[in-house]
Amino acid sequence: MFLNGSSDIVHLRQSPDFRLSVNTLLRNGILPTNGDLQAQTEALASQLKQDSVVEEIFAGRGVIHFRVSRNLLVQKVLEQLCQERHKFGVKSELFDGLKKGTTVVEFSSPNIAKKFHAGHLRSTIIGNFIANLKESLGNNVIRVNYLGDWGMQFGLLGAGFQLFGCQEKLKKNPLQHLFDVYVQVNKEAENNEVIGQAAREFFRRLEQQEHQALLLWKQFREITVEEYQQVYKRLGVHFDIYSGESFHQQQAQEVVQQLQRRGLLKTTEKGTGVVDLSSAGDMSSYSTVLRSDGTSLYITRDLAAAIDRKERYNFDEMIYVTDKSQGIHFQQLFQILLAMGHSWAERCQHVPFGLVQGMKTRLGEVVFLEDVLDEARARMLRNMSQSKTTKEMVYPEDTAEKVGISALIVQDFKGPLGSDYKFDWDRILQAQGDTGVFLQYTHARLCSLIHRYGDGEEGAFDPSLLLDQRSISILQHLLRHLAASAHRELPVKGSPQAVAQARLRLFGGVCTVLANGMKILGITPVEKM
Numbered sequence: 001m002f003l004n005g006s007s008d009i010v011h012l013r014q015s016p017d018f019r020l021s022v023n024t025l026l027r028n029g030i031l032p033t034n035g036d037l038q039a040q041t042e043a044l045a046s047q048l049k050q051d052s053v054v055e056e057i058f059a060g061r062g063v064i065h066f067r068v069s070r071n072l073l074v075q076k077v078l079e080q081l082c083q084e085r086h087k088f089g090v091k092s093e094l095f096d097g098l099k100k101g102t103t104v105v106e107f108s109s110p111n112i113a114k115k116f117h118a119g120h121l122r123s124t125i126i127g128n129f130i131a132n133l134k135e136s137l138g139n140n141v142i143r144v145n146y147l148g149d150w151g152m153q154f155g156l157l158g159a160g161f162q163l164f165g166c167q168e169k170l171k172k173n174p175l176q177h178l179f180d181v182y183v184q185v186n187k188e189a190e191n192n193e194v195i196g197q198a199a200r201e202f203f204r205r206l207e208q209q210e211h212q213a214l215l216l217w218k219q220f221r222e223i224t225v226e227e228y229q230q231v232y233k234r235l236g237v238h239f240d241i242y243s244g245e246s247f248h249q250q251q252a253q254e255v256v257q258q259l260q261r262r263g264l265l266k267t268t269e270k271g272t273g274v275v276d277l278s279s280a281g282d283m284s285s286y287s288t289v290l291r292s293d294g295t296s297l298y299i300t301r302d303l304a305a306a307i308d309r310k311e312r313y314n315f316d317e318m319i320y321v322t323d324k325s326q327g328i329h330f331q332q333l334f335q336i337l338l339a340m341g342h343s344w345a346e347r348c349q350h351v352p353f354g355l356v357q358g359m360k361t362r363l364g365e366v367v368f369l370e371d372v373l374d375e376a377r378a379r380m381l382r383n384m385s386q387s388k389t390t391k392e393m394v395y396p397e398d399t400a401e402k403v404g405i406s407a408l409i410v411q412d413f414k415g416p417l418g419s420d421y422k423f424d425w426d427r428i429l430q431a432q433g434d435t436g437v438f439l440q441y442t443h444a445r446l447c448s449l450i451h452r453y454g455d456g457e458e459g460a461f462d463p464s465l466l467l468d469q470r471s472i473s474i475l476q477h478l479l480r481h482l483a484a485s486a487h488r489e490l491p492v493k494g495s496p497q498a499v500a501q502a503r504l505r506l507f508g509g510v511c512t513v514l515a516n517g518m519k520i521l522g523i524t525p526v527e528k529m
């Protein structure tokens, strides 16, 4: 148990040993100071008893060293791994004491008929990881995709579709067609006043829930969600709820009334409704929640959505994952919720991340998520095409896809979350270094070793055959939920039967731990590549 703990007094070091700082004990008044530090250290060390866990105790300079039994370490870790398998390091009794509750994680949230940009990709990857992590800690996680499915752009899209739309194209390639119509109508609207009018008219019909307009909008939305679901599946991502701004259109008006009742709503000279957020009450900072024509805004819908989610799911915490440019938006959102008396807003959190430049495919700028995944797969397949294993594969595209996606995910987690970075396919798909490809490669090699020789789980193994520094350090990493590989230094092939058996047991454990960690990151481990 002490292997997991470290504090100011007890230091866990690189080896499975720890030391006790006598100096710190004295300084903190835990031991009475009487005389020479060294003499006191030695006296203390001589009084401590060794046992089957701590094999050796000796005094250093002001510290007492404890050496943990290697045999026991090997035995315990590998036994535990064998028992817990996919739960090892994931669902541990260590977490049992933690409070578990309901967590809403809102992520991805693209906008219908618009580009799925790098920010949406990052939100998808990071949000999925947060959701997986919360889930493995035992929380009840609700994954929400909050689509941009309302607003003036749907006026334009609706008007545009009546002019340039085609039902056949819409069914065949919905995302592309909606995007094309949207681009075209925007361009036309620039020098054609009539289009602008038609758009405003269409949006007005939408806001008034007019049947025909709503029907078309519904079709856009449904078709888009279906399409997205397919692509998210490739990424290994799912959502419990596809909500969106449209869901909270009506509720947004109620929010405005509540703000009014609480005396939080001010009307400006221009006729807009605002909430004063300054501490001095001098409007030096404020948020607009109502347009002069009485329609709601992005933040108004977010207010309504948050209140609605609290009522529906009674969450303990809610996490929003978007790029950092929306930092102020969420700050204001939480501030207004608090002002409205919703103290649970304290447990709402925005997780911001940095911007990505230059995400391109061979066809040019990325427009759809599918393009990025296709590009990752195509590039990976090309990189793999030379290897013998690939030639033996039945579905190399499938492996290329999984590995390509891992590469995308790993590179995204590489730098600090808030930092911007430049998207670079060559760097992302590198086979060496801390990359997704290398991670998958390490896992696949262990898998093939185990396929060939078995995982050493049948029968007993001799822990004393794993006492070399290399094996001990791997075990240590397993304890810390990290992983390393050492098939070269610790050969299985050509080793005596018992040694091979023990090492396979070790590698089986490494393989499981790697896979467990990868899954939380949102990576699907491959067994061959």
Ligand code: ARG
Residues within 6 Å of the ligand: 106, 109, 110, 111, 146, 147, 148, 302, 320, 322
């Ligand atoms: N659809 C928005 C965008 O693409 C992101 C939504 C973020 N979530 C929210 N609750 N506002 O920028």
